[in-house]
Amino acid sequence: MRPKSPLDFDAETMRHMGYRVVDTLVDYWQRLPELPLGKRPSPEALAPLLSEPTPQTPQPFEAVLNAFLQTVLPNIVKVDHPRYFAFVPAPNDYVGVLADFLAAGMNIFVGTWMVGAGATQVERVVVRWLCDWFGMPESAGGLFVSGGSMANLVCLAAARQRYPDALTRGRVYYSDQTHSCVARAWRILGLREEQLCVLPANEQFQIPLEALSAQIERDRAEGWLPFCVVANAGTTNTGAVDPLNALADLCEQEGLWLHADGAYGAAAILTEEGKQRLQGIHRLDSLAVDPHKWLYQPMMAGCAIVRDFERLREAFRILPPYLQDKEQGVQGIDLCDYGVELSRNFRALKLWMALKTHGVEAFRSAMEWNLHLARVAEQAIRSLPHWRLLSPATMGIVAFRYEPPELNAEQADALNRALVDAMLNDGFALVSSTRLRGRTALRMCTLNPRATEADVHATVQRLDEYARQKQRDF
Template structure:
């Protein structure tokens, strides 16, 4: 029986579909460990399987779910797989998955207090928990956005407004050469020209070099430019490096610079003692980006921006047209549409709030410390294996390394590791991806998944070792040809 044309399902139909959907999810999540880490098809194959004209007639929903299972879910990377170590994994949790389902079902409009006071209060509280964990003072506040890219963009719009009154000509912005590309994109979106960006070289531990930053500031001031903002990393994507936040906070204070921290990946480490120690100075940011869909175990999409003076968000973004006047009520009621770019926005806070409550902060603390320990474990194992070289020691759950046989030249080692990565990508036992550090191609493991065991790491390293032996054999054969 097709569903009716008013898009209204009967209670029985809703329940039946709901159970079918939950069954599909539970089957996937409970067998994840035994599935390949990554499955993908070519564009041609998928066009063949999925391309069709817009369907005029309804199809049974069972058939649609079956099609999804066959051709769509079978072509995804399992970013929550315990041996998915690539990029930044996203090991989600089922409580938050159900929270997203609830949000979709109740569909609250989370842009104004009038239409979503309950959700707005939950968002205020959840942001406040994160504020406290990150060490920002009361009065700091923010909002949930789609991810780190939007969080950085939102924060930098506030910086532009409050340090430059939006007059961007002549202004200069600084960050290290290890900074995520979304920061540069945000700056360009905000209207700055590429020559207003200074990428400061990082040191041997991939932390921004403060001496070079000082030189750049001095040179720019002498040339009549206006330095206005520094972006520091609390956990780079490449290596997990944390810039010297305290020292940079001092410098920003004395130079009158806006101090933004990109903690999209690493700020969550503030939950545990070791992370807090590494992130000293985090709470001194004028603005901070962090990403619960990374190391706080949430499904996509949820990023967060916190600004030291939350009123600045409103002063940056608020525009009140006549058709929204009814939403302006008591001063203490927060209209989240005034704090960012989106008017219509979903209730992203619910999943984080529900998972904090259902698991407790102690579980988050333990899972995050465990992620750090797993990277240290991987580093120690690699150090005991022949021909493997640690290029960046375990930092905030990321370790970077390469296969470097003694008798290979630098160029050959790079070629070898590039070949190794191609082999890794063609296999599906585990997934690690590469990056380039000081001209060297390296592999990296990001070990934030709380379901990853020491055995997963050992087996992955053993598997990498055998692939590396094949790769070097191929290189040697090529040279000898």
């Protein structure tokens, strides 16, 4: 008889445990709009509640689940809450959640064709769907990674590999609105600070084309090798999209690799606004996409897409002897050769199951609603005295600030930052702040398809109340 593992349960207990988790989740989903947003406790307050030595004796699963529900859950801010408008909200798709459960439950490995053929094929299919949305050619391909940061890193590694002198005298270009993960990627890839050319964005928060091409020319004259432009397909700050067609013209002419960080905005290609703004996206050499953002999938799910899929293999493939068996017999794509990870979980399953279950139209209309809510937020801001719009609703983001005539610019900066803390302490809704044109800005990102117009109005109203209250402290 097979010995029972000390980690196993009988079938009935397994079922019961699973049902408890599903019931807990469904209950959470139903109650979420009424639940407080959550809180940020101090480390000192939280440590005594959760610190303990390694458990030596078993406890009932129910007790462990309750410990999570009672101690952990209240001490996080719910990024899937309909009034969480901060950073990039992460509303979740239930099909994706179940797909993650399945993928984890069977621990499906998608590193090699030898043991993961079916899953690899699904990943190839989902990546093809994405490539089709963006109008990428047949040569294009990609793979799922942990998120947008990793997707950018993987794509930029392919760019660096393409230019043999990139490390010694290469230079890369992007605007100051670019996400920090791009600078980090170049650092990891071995580029020095002076090889990164960060251009101040124009009034529309886009990369300035004339300055870019003049800089490339100057750099060449000085002996640099300009080799890559990183465009934004939706900045985190304002949703701005760089002029992709014009950049593609320039990069074609100059022989540069054109990458775009579409972690935030690329999925908006499904919508009318997105199609307009993302014109030229089909011409990119590579694109980072992030289905755990605007395609509503549970973390972690990013996707690195490269116009010539084989470029990834050139950048990443190494074959050690202990993997030689994968090269024998029936051959297929080994996704471990195209990116950083060997052990790869089945991240594509969630988007595959979600798109099949809902159909793409459901995603389109959820995203159109998100874009509509940003316009609602913009109107609400415009209608209030002393609030200044800094960036109109763009790809689901609107940026603004409270600027009463009594306060100077520095005081207004401090007041606007204080509003984020006030909202967090209150727990009703959350927006986040950033810096735009040297001043503090608040931004609302309306990516949650379960958010209502009433949620948006109530959040703006609450911000206004706090602003007027706080103003008295200055």
